[in-house]
Every structure is written in structure tokens, then in C-alpha cells.
Amino acid sequence: MTLSRRARELVIVASLLALPLLFLRANVKSPAELNLLDRTILRASAPLQAACTTAARFVGRVGSRYLDLVHVGDENRRLVDENARLRAEVERLRLEAAHGGELEKLLALRAHTPIETIAARVVGVETSAYFRVVRLRLDRGDLEVRPGMPVIAAGGVVGRVQRVFGPYCDVLLAADPKSAIDVVVPRTGGRGLVKGMPGDNRYRMRVEYLLRKDEVAEGDEVVTSGLAGTFPRNLALGKVVKVVRRNYGLYQEVEVEPAVDFAKLTEVLIVKTPPLDEDHSEPPALPTAQGLP
Amino acid sequence: MTPLAFVAVAWGALTFAASVAAIAPWHLVQPELALLLVVYLGLIGRGGAVEQVTAALCIGYLADLFAGSPRGLHALTLGVVLVAARAARSRLMVHSAWQQLVVTCLAAIAHGALIVGLTSSMYGDEAAGALGLVPRTAVATALVAPLVFWLLRRVEARLQRDPRALRAA
Numbered sequence: 001m002t003l004s005r006r007a008r009e010l011v012i013v014a015s016l017l018a019l020p021l022l023f024l025r026a027n028v029k030s031p032a033e034l035n036l037l038d039r040t041i042l043r044a045s046a047p048l049q050a051a052c053t054t055a056a057r058f059v060g061r062v063g064s065r066y067l068d069l070v071h072v073g074d075e076n077r078r079l080v081d082e083n084a085r086l087r088a089e090v091e092r093l094r095l096e097a098a099h100g101g102e103l104e105k106l107l108a109l110r111a112h113t114p115i116e117t118i119a120a121r122v123v124g125v126e127t128s129a130y131f132r133v134v135r136l137r138l139d140r141g142d143l144e145v146r147p148g149m150p151v152i153a154a155g156g157v158v159g160r161v162q163r164v165f166g167p168y169c170d171v172l173l174a175a176d177p178k179s180a181i182d183v184v185v186p187r188t189g190g191r192g193l194v195k196g197m198p199g200d201n202r203y204r205m206r207v208e209y210l211l212r213k214d215e216v217a218e219g220d221e222v223v224t225s226g227l228a229g230t231f232p233r234n235l236a237l238g239k240v241v242k243v244v245r246r247n248y249g250l251y252q253e254v255e256v257e258p259a260v261d262f263a264k265l266t267e268v269l270i271v272k273t274p275p276l277d278e279d280h281s282e283p284p285a286l287p288t289a290q291g292l293p
Numbered sequence: 294m295t296p297l298a299f300v301a302v303a304w305g306a307l308t309f310a311a312s313v314a315a316i317a318p319w320h321l322v323q324p325e326l327a328l329l330l331v332v333y334l335g336l337i338g339r340g341g342a343v344e345q346v347t348a349a350l351c352i353g354y355l356a357d358l359f360a361g362s363p364r365g366l367h368a369l370t371l372g373v374v375l376v377a378a379r380a381a382r383s384r385l386m387v388h389s390a391w392q393q394l395v396v397t398c399l400a401a402i403a404h405g406a407l408i409v410g411l412t413s414s415m416y417g418d419e420a421a422g423a424l425g426l427v428p429r430t431a432v433a434t435a436l437v438a439p440l441v442f443w444l445l446r447r448v449e450a451r452l453q454r455d456p457r458a459l460r461a462a
Contacts, residue, residue, distance in 0.1 A: 012342075052311075
């Protein structure tokens with residue numbers, strides 16, 4: 001390769017690398033905006049992803065049933081087979097009942113929530129450990145879902161819609177370090193801001209700006225304050241699991257375990273709150289943090 | 294395999310990984326498949342520098358869309374990894390599984406540090422807390438690297454319809 005050709009190649013490579021840098025700088029300012037190419041790729045991938053998830057769930061169920069039967073002895077195969085079939089049936093029914101229970105709780109939450117919600121199903125999760133995002137398929141109303149809308153599950157807060165593409169959307173989980181939710185500890189009345197803990201693999205969060213004089217204790221409920229104007233009030237966010245109160249400083253360090261098991265999310269509700277610039281009134285409150293049946 | 298085929302493989306791999314991760318309880322520590330593809334492309338893959346960098350940027354762009362990260366982040370980091378891998382290709386041996394483990398582990402550590410560094414500069418020092426994820430992700434990435442490299446060699450050999458290459462893979 002001649003020197004001039006190599007130099008030309010270097011210049012092209014450097015220019016190519018400069019492109020994502022410029023793209024990144026532009027995107028940081030408006031992360032919710034998707035261009036036509038983004039939307040096309042995401043809309044093309046999402047149904048495939050949903051199909052893969054369904055197939056993987058099916059294979060997982062079949063695999064777990066097979067594993068149940070691996071250690072069956074030959075001499076009592078018939079009895080054990082029968083037993084396994086019944087157990088598999090019981091397990092399937094138990095899972096179905098649990099799933100039904102989850103859906104029932106979600107429906108009850110929907111009925112108790114005095115604001116309109118849209119149901120959605122989890123079809124994928126983030127492919128990088130550095131970001132905590134789940135992908136949802138909306139049941140309906142894809143035109144009504146906008147970035148910033150709160151997402152809740154039967155257990156409590158899930159996060160906020162990050163971006164929407166057709167009948168799919170990405171949700172930034174409350175456990176992501178970029179997420180910030182205004183909360184209150186009902187027992188003490190102390191207010192703070194819940195953020196995700198970077199690098200924590202248990203989806204734990206921390207409460208920032210919680211005054212040291214507030215006597216928060218382990219086991220205290222943390223709920224949404226509703227003051228930031230996005231989330232309804234009294235929605236469970238988690239329980240305090242660790243409190244570090246020093247002899248100096250204004251605030252204390254509080255760790256919160258989420259009320260929702262983010263690793264097992266299947267169905268969620270998207271809350272259709274009015275945009276802040278259209279309605280300055282406080283968002284409506286849910287009955288209680290534990291008000292879910 | 295052409296760089297364009299690598300992008301198609303990356304798309305499929307990311308779709309599959311995101312779907313499987315949705316039902317796996319351990320998805321917070323998962324291998325960086327896009328990184329493995331780019332490392333393979335840079336160390337073993339065919340094609341000129343411009344073609345390969347373009348493919349790495351496309352794979353990075355897809356990784357951004359699937360990871361929910363700011364668009365351009367993975368494109369930039371994977372572009373840098375590709376350039377580094379190309380620069381090192383004549384100096385590194387990546388034939389045995391152990392060599393692949395070590396090289397991909399180092400690449401994943403550098404890539405993770407780059408991501409944390411860039412996100413820290415965008416979102417403040419809090420993002421630096423994610424540094425703890427770097428070694429875990431690097432180990433997960435390195436552990437699946439031999440399998441991914443073997444699969445890529447098989448796919449490459451099949452596409453070339455070369456029985457000797459297929460046997461070697």
C-alpha cells in the first residue's frame with residue numbers, strides 16, 4: 001500500500017469515527033427523538049424480538065419439564081411419568097394461576113387508578129449491562145404514548161417511557177442511574193429523589209436529598225410524592241434496606257429495594273398523564289401505597 | 294464474510310440476545326455480542342479499513358438501538374475497538390480458546406471503561422459507579438467468545454462454500 005493511499009485511508013477512518021461523536025453530542029440533548037431510520041429498524045426488529053421471546057419462553061418451559069424428568073428411573077418409569085405429567089400439569093396451572101393473579105392485580109390497579117392507562121407487555125430487555133431499559137409492546141393507543149409517561153406494574157413504579165416507535169416503546173427503569181423520581185417516606189414525611197445505583201446488579205436505588213433529621217429506618221416504605229407532576233401520588237417505589245446517617249452533612253444515605261421485581265416483569269401499565277405545560281394541577285393520587293389487592 | 298454480512302449477523306444476534314435476556318433472570322451480567330463481532334471483524338475478518346470501520350459503526354448503531362443507550366455511543370466505542378483490533382491483528386494470536394478468552398476480556402474491559410468514561414462525561418460522575426460492571430461484563434463476554442468466534446468461522450466458511458475452511462472451522 002502506498003503512503004498516499006494509506007494516508008487517505010487514515011483520513012477517511014478518522015472522519016468516519018468523528019461521525020458518531022457528532023451524532024452522540026446531538027443525541028444527548030434530545031434522546032427521545034427517533035429519526036426515520038431508527039424507527040424503521042426498531043419497528044422491523046421488535047416483532048422479531050417478540051416472536052423470539054415467545055419461542056424462548058416456550059423452549060424454556062419445555063426444557064424445564066425435560067429437566068424435571070431427567071432423573072427418572074427405568075423400573076418405575078410409568079409411575080414417575082404419570083407423576084411428572086401431573087406435576088407438570090400442576091406447575092402449569094400454578095404458573096397460570098400466578099400469571100392470572102398478576103393480571104388480576106394489574107386490572108385492580110387499573111381500576112383503582114383514577115387516570116387512564118394503557119396496557120403493555122415486555123418483549124425485550126437492554127442488551128448492555130450499563131443501561132436499564134425494557135422494551136414493551138403496546139396493546140393499543142401507540143399514538144397516545146409519549147416519552148416521559150410513567151410506567152407502573154402491580155407492585156409499583158417501573159419507570160418512564162424513553163422513546164416510542166409504532167406499537168413498541170422503550171422504558172427507562174427507575175433503577176437506571178439516569179432516572180430521577182420525587183418520593184416521600186410516608187412514616188416520617190421526609191422527601192427525596194430516588195435514583196438508580198450504577199454498577200449495582202440487584203436493581204437497588206438510593207434516595208438523595210433526604211434530610212438527616214428525618215428518622216428513616218430500614219423497612220420504611222418509599223412512595224411517589226406526585227410533586228414532580230409525572231407520577232401519581234402514593235405509588236410504591238420500594239422499601240428502605242440501608243440507612244447511613246453520619247454526624248455531619250445535611251443529608252443521609254438511604255438505599256431502597258424496588259417494590260417491583262424488574263427481572264420478572266411481564267405486563268405493565270403506561271399512565272397517560274397530561275403534559276405539565278398543559279395542566280399544572282397535581283397528578284391524582286392512588287388510594288395507598290399498599291392499596292393494591 | 295463481507296462487512297455487510299457482519300452487520301446482518303449483528304442484527305440477528307442482538308435481536309436474539311435481547312429476547313433471551315428478557316426471560317433470563319441473570320440479564321444484568323451479559324456478554325457484549327456486538328463487541329465480539331467487532332473484535333472478530335478487526336482481528337480475523339476480511340476487508341479494508343474503511344469497509345470494516347463502516348461495518349463497526351453500523352453494528353454500534355444497532356447496539357445503541359437495542360441497548361437503549363444514547364445513539365452514537367456504541368458506534369463510537371466499537372469504531373475505536375475496531376481500529377485498535379486492526380492495529381493489533383498482525384501482533385496478536387487468537388487461534389486457541391485461551392487466546393480468544395484473554396484478548397476479548399481485555400477488549401471488553403477497554404470497551405466498558407470507554408463507555409463508562411463517555412457516559413460520565415455526559416451524565417456526571419454518578420455514571421462512573423458503573424465501573425463495577427466492567428469486570429463482570431468482561432468475564433461474561435470472554436466466556437462466550439470462543440463459541441461466538443467458532444460460529445462466525447463456520448458461518449464464514451459456509452458463505453464461502455469452501456470445504457477446507459469449513460473443516461478448519
